[in-house]
Amino acid sequence: MKIATWNINGVRARLEGAVQWLRDAAPDILCFQEIKSEDTNFPREAFGDLGYNIALNGQKGFNGVAILSKVPFDEVSRTLPGDDSDSHARFIEAVFSVRSGALRVASLYFPNGNPPNSDKFPYKLAWMERFAAYAKARLAAEEMVVMGGDYNVIAEPEDARNPAAWVSDALFQPETRAAYRRLLNLGLTDAFRACHGEPGHYTFWDYQAGAWQKNNGILIDHILLTPLAADRLQTASIDKRTRGWDKPSDHVPVVIELDV
């Protein structure tokens, strides 16, 4: 089974490219982030025509996550526990029936947190801690879980072409990196890093200053796996092609194959 995550940066503005990529890559399940659409504005037909079921947690103007799946949804939840006052649409998860049992897939849009001296930064760290609590519960339940998303963390210096340029950025603060390490240390596996240890792999290139042309990228989109999922990991890859297309998202898809 092929599972992908992609921060699409506005699903309506990227519809043509998104459909083209889905036709070509044909994932069984896709996690979208930053759809920047309310549920009523989401272009359901274009994806339904490709055979996808759609589960949405949309929001007006910004944020918004979705799961597209060729497999029917057994359950869908849109709430990350821990803060009833959080109005941002950053979380959706679904449960699927697969040959080997129940598979849970979450689509995650972690807060950016910039600038670090604003209240956006503690919100980012708090969201990461809420997510760690969620992950801990799923691990304790020994579930097979795929956590795909834009984690908005530069975990290591080799995850940036030019790490010095990010030292003042929320994505590369010591507190941010520590929170991400705590998450991994709960017992999650970064699927891409499990398959590719070397530096120079990125998932985001800024629109500004020719970042793509200079390969001035960062690796911030990840698929994390619980042990039951990691045991079934076959391949992981980053599909850089989309960044060179017309009107691209600034993020590219990350894709894994699971033998489930």
Next chain:
DNA sequence: ATGGCTGCAGGATGCAGA
């Protein structure tokens, strides 16, 4: 570079992104 693009809401420009 002093954020140098981009999407969105709304109907000009500000917010958000990373």
